[in-house]
Amino acid sequence: MKKKFLYSTFIDNDSVFAFVKAILAVFFAFFVVYFILLATGYKPLPVFAALFKGAFGSRRGFGETLLSTTPLLLGGLGFAVAYRCGLFNIGLEGQITMGGIAAAFFGFIIPEINPVIHVSICIIAGIVAGGxxxxxPGYLKAKFGVHEVISVIMLNHIAFKIAAYLVSMQGPMKDKLDDMPASPFISGSAKIIRIMDRTRLHWGIFLAVGVAVIIWLLLFRMRLGYKIRAVGRNPFAAEASGISIKKHIVLTLAISGALGGLAGAVEILGVHYRLFAAFSPGYGFDAIAVALLGMVNPLGIIASAFLFGILRSGSVFMQAMYGVNKDMVSVITAIIVLFMGMSVPIGIMLKNRIKRNSNGTVD
Incomplete structure (x- = not known):
């Protein structure tokens, strides 16, 4: 049948199928939240309108949207690189934390110098720390077979404790002139310049988009990216063709961590200007949803990071207007991840069913 043939073609087209999955995931998430809001006594449509008004209704709101997009984009890219190699890096929050620690240290320990040099030093420090x-965990997996999920979870907690200790009352990075558990403010020359009046938006958004393009080129236009994807798709075939699996596991997780470290550095240099124990509001965890919704493709992740930036910035206005807890955005995020996870076995079942039932004829 022609209809069956077209349907089979659609299912077998991975790019189109992945795009439709992403759209359906967002729709399904809002659909579920719609009924949750109804059940709890809210009017869903005005609440959703407030969500988007908070993200786009003012200069400040739009600036906050792009501001949240920046670390989400960098974190999503970090997860995507690891995922393409068959690795599940849920340690981005810890890597963001370590990148922030390094950037803050070099930000305040170095006095006023040339801004380009100072910002570059801090960013490189963040990249190295995250890397x-x-x-x-890459070395532990390659050398001892330790699963990366276990090791990165442990490293997350270690990173959080390190940050908390460094800015504690007796910590070596604690600002002695301030009662707050925070480091001294970074030098003015280490701050990333803001680009929009009356907002906190800074040049980091352009850096993040540029990195997304570079990662796309790395994964799909360079030999290293081909090897990373080969290891992720079929490690046995990759090894048979002469690709070192262990080497690329270590390298890929280092690159993934470096992107997380870059996100942490940009957050410190462009937003907070000093280190707090928990300066990241969960960007590393949300980055997983960003990457999955973006089909673990750097260009798709740009769009999904922007969507999650909308949700983060708009939720504040939504809560102020209607009293809806902004954690409702976390429900949307969770549903998106759940739907994207469910779509994998569902897609496989659909493909298998079409292949069994189709006789390959066209009317």
Whole structure:
């Protein structure tokens, strides 16, 4: 049948099928939240309108949307690189934390110098710190077979404790002139310049988009990216063709961690200007949903990071207007992840069913 043939073609087209999955995931998430709001006594449509008004209704709101997009995009890219190699890096929050620690340290320890040089030093420090935090689970997996999920969860907690200790009352990075558990403010030359009046939006958004393009080129236009994807798709075939699985596991997780470290550095240099124990509001965990919704494709992740930036910035206005807890956005995020996870076995079943039932004829 022609209809069956077209349906089979659609299912077998991975790019189209992945795009439709992403759209359906967002729709399904809002659909479920719609009924949750109804059940709890809210009017869903005005609440959703407030969500988007908070994200786009003012200069400040739009600036906050892009501001949240920046670390989500960088974190999503970090997860995507690891995922393409068959690795599940849920340690991005710890890697973001380590990147922030390094950037803050070099930000305040170095006096006023040329801003380009100072910002570059801090960003490189963040990248290196995050890369080391990604290298460790990569090495443990390659050398001892330790699953990366176990090691990165442990490293997350270690990173959080390190940050908390450094800015504690007796911590070496604690600002002695301030009662708050925070480091001294970074030098003015280490701050990333803001680009929009009356907002906190800074140049980091352009850096993040540029990195997304670079990662896309790395994964789909360079030999290293081909090897990473080969290991992720079929490690046995990759090894048979001469690709070192262990080497690329370590390298990929180091790159993934470096992207997380970059996100942490940009957050410190462009937003907070000093280190707090928990300066990241869960960007590393949300980055997983960002990457999955973006089909673990750097270009798709740009769009999904922007969507999650909308949800983060708009939720504040939504709560102020209607009293809806902004954690409702976390429900949307969870449903998106659940739907994207469910779509994998469902897609496989659909493909198998079409292949069994189709006789390959067209009317």
């Amino acid at each position: 080391i935090w990604g290298f460790i």
